[in-house]
Amino acid sequence: MTAEHSQVRTGGLSWPFAGAGLPLLYLWLAWSWWFEIRSQVAALAVSAPTLDAGMLAVMGLGARMLATLSEAGIYTLWWRSRGVRLPYWRFQCWVAALSATDLVGYSLRRAAEGAPDAARWMIAALAGPGALEPSSSGVPGGMAGLGSLGILTSTRVVMTAWAQARGVGRPLAGPLFLTASAWLVTRLIGWWSADLMKGLSPVP
């Protein structure tokens, strides 16, 4: 062990679930995400019947898993570069578990369609202003980027930061700034890219 390695500190992040709960969590997440992606592809298939919803859902699930592994990896590398060790697999498990808030958000935004105004506003507070936009209309780029910003997404960001703070043994402020900045950057990229891609054309 080098002198540099001996300086690396570790924190106290526990697994979100113990024992048999972990495989069950991953199985539930995989099934839920597969179902969610399949529903979204099936909705698109109304305009493109040649799409194979099942195959695309499997590919989407694979991409989702890669995204989760990458997200956890980037945070782990970031903290490692700052001299502290974030336990990768435990943190990755938290990131995966917290993605359930996104699943709830999708379901709520779908449920908002056709709901009374008061219910839609409540859902918008939870799942973001995307709940106020009917899915049949063109989605503005801003809504594509920030339409999920509600209590659920904020909770996910804060909990992701909390898991890092626990893992690296530092106060919440630094990890929260890092996580919120990363979230904002990805959302801005989504917003601006969607606008640039569609111009004045409506998004299907």
Next chain:
Amino acid sequence: MRRSLRVTMDFAAGATLIAVALLGAWWASDRARSWERPRWSSASFELLRPRPPIDTGGGVRWVMAINPRCPSCLRSLWRIHAAWSRRPGREGLVALIVDTPARPDARSLRRLPPIAVWWDRENRWRRRWGHRLYGELLQFDGSGQYVRTISAGEVPRLGGSRAPEDSTAPALEGRGGT
């Protein structure tokens, strides 16, 4: 090792922020640009194949922007063409070939359904109107005035006439016609 990792992560974070700032500047510039309101004029485009004589509908045109090199656009056009004959009013369905600098040849035209085909020689659709998604349908009234834009997925939900304000395309604020 930690030092080199820190330099690498700092560099990656800096490069990401610079790239996002550049993307934001590009987006702001694109949003600030003034686009022309679409207008259908026979002089603006080149007719490659006339419409079939069965088309009626008082001169109303639904113009689908397609690129012959885009197989999914062609599939979408064939699908819409198949459904079009079941629509009331029999408004004209027109294919507008865009993003194609060279005049489309007969082989390209044979891959299209039997509808009127026009070529956007100057690429007005993209350069002046600011539209970018193939497969969208632009509706023009009998005098060539723009009515609305819909995506191909909305065609099955098309009923009778709708007001221009129902368009799903972003509004063109106070910009005159061509």
